[in-house]
Amino acid sequence: MQHIIDRFISYVTVDTESDPNSDTTPSTEKQWNLANQLVEELKAIGMEDVTIDENAYIMATLPSNVDHDVPVVGFVSHFDTTPDFTGANVKPKIIKNYDGGDIVLNEEQNIVLSPTYFKDMLQYKGQTLITTDGTTLLGADDKAGITEIVSAMEYLINNPQIKHGKIRVGFTPDEEIGRGAHKFDVAKFGADWGYTMDGSQIGELEYENFNAAGAKITFKGKSVHPGYAKGKMINSMLLASKFVAALPENEVPERTSGYEGFYHVTNIDGSIEKTMVQLIIRDHDREKFEARKEKVAQIADAINDEYMEQFGEPIVIADIKDQYYNMKEKVVPVFHIIDIAERAMKELDIKPLIKPIRGGTDGCQLSYMGLPCPNIFAGGHNFHGKYEYVPVESMQKATEVIVKIAELTAKIYNG
Structure with missing residues (x-):
């Protein structure tokens, strides 16, 4: 658990707020700070073909460790945070063994994260929550997703007895201002399908979104x-x-x-x-x-x-x-990719919550660019504001889902 906490905090304490008024990619120079950090980390854990282009799009490969053909599966997250609320000087608070009561985020400003208002908190009683200090957002959207993808790849590298096909990972800038997929090179990525790790509460599995x-x-x-x-x-x-x-x-x-x-x-x-x-x-x-x-x-x-x-x-x-546009049109014809994700969750005793996204992800645009890409939970709640929090156990489960999808895909396509 501590490894995931440390990795997550190393990401959220880097300010990566995007700017809708900028015409550059990435829209803010500071996004390069985390992008370059991620490139070095991917290399350090043993990923191959680690690249970053002139627009800060990151891609990397975990080679197949089986001798039969398996479709290439991709996992995608974004490293920018929303301009709706400041992401500078994030000071995460770690609440161990959450007791189900109010959490005082900032005593001086009387900012309280309360289950009376945010009822979802009660399902995480007894778990470890990471919150803000009440003055910034947290950045779990979508640095929780990046944490989970990197952690899953590291786990697969360190546990070669788990069989899997080729896996591609991609990290994008500027998703929060609607441009995360605009310069994503789908052909270079080379995956048959993908999943964005950009959902909210544990169990979410989404293949419908707003137009x-x-x-x-x-x-x-x-x-x-x-x-x-x-x-x-x-x-x-x-x-x-x-x-x-x-x-x-x-x-x-x-x-x-x-x-x-x-x-x-x-x-x-x-x-x-x-x-x-x-x-x-x-x-x-x-x-x-x-x-x-x-x-x-x-x-x-x-x-x-x-x-x-x-x-x-x-x-x-x-x-x-x-x-x-609504990705449903592009995902339904390849619905087996939903079936695999749903099966992965069930095998991990996670109840799938299949529901429409009241928003969008990079996967919406990627689906129309030729990469069917539904969305899986990353674990965070109350995105884009000072009440944002994420249960560490949800990040652990999301990491396990990625590993299980890789394992199941290899099994399903073995003969």
Whole structure:
């Protein structure tokens, strides 16, 4: 257990926050710090063909130790952390033999991780939890996944009696800003299928995800002295408010679950002359996804129609771009890769939790790039904020699942 803890902490204490406003890959220079560290660690444990390209994509090989043909299986995680909350100066706290009560993360700021609010905590009573100190995120998304992949490869190298085919591992930058797979060389990776280790609670196995789009809505205005503004001023901030109010009020993240889609306003920045609204659009169903994008365009068109005579040109510009699609379409035709993962969990006495992802992973895009790539739990909870935590036992189990998938695949394809 301590080996996994030490490895995980060595990753999360390196700041790898990505930046959606950057046009470089990786989007932040500091991501190279952990990337280079991982390259050296992969070499040190005995992995072969360890490479890192000019965009910080890392790949490595564990050669087959059987004499029959086995499909090449890949395991993928990302090393960046979200820009939604700071990942600088992470100071993990280790809670051994968790008693099921409140955990004071930061006494000075009265920040408490409580099972009263986060009920999932209770299933980990008696286990070892790693939490934040209340001032940063933890980074289990997805440094827990990297910990598990490296630990599984190290275990297989040190235990050659476990038979397996060729395994490829890949670590990516910028997943949290939707670009983790953009420059991933699927042909170079050379796997028949893969798994992202990027899920949450123990047992999660996911092959359905949102269809996703991002929208930038620009509102124009006219600034006039407020004392003489009647019939002349157009306040772009009020137009933006009108737009947001026209979105379905119950179709937001905090009021939806399961297969229900949503609109999510992520940022509003404005003045009288110009306001920018950014939002994301999500739905598992492709037709409903297209309808949601059309709804955004219709609201913008209605405001344009209302102000065309006064403003003389479109006053609202809606820029809507697709981000990724539901991987189900690409995974169902090769459903045996789900069967293998499910069997691996059951043989380890883990109850598989097969459910749709209310988000996305690198695997969504990789599946459409020719690498079917469902998602397996990495163990963390409450990602992207100060209440993030991960049970060490979940990371251990995820590591065992990787080993078991490798072992089962070799057995299944033996004659």
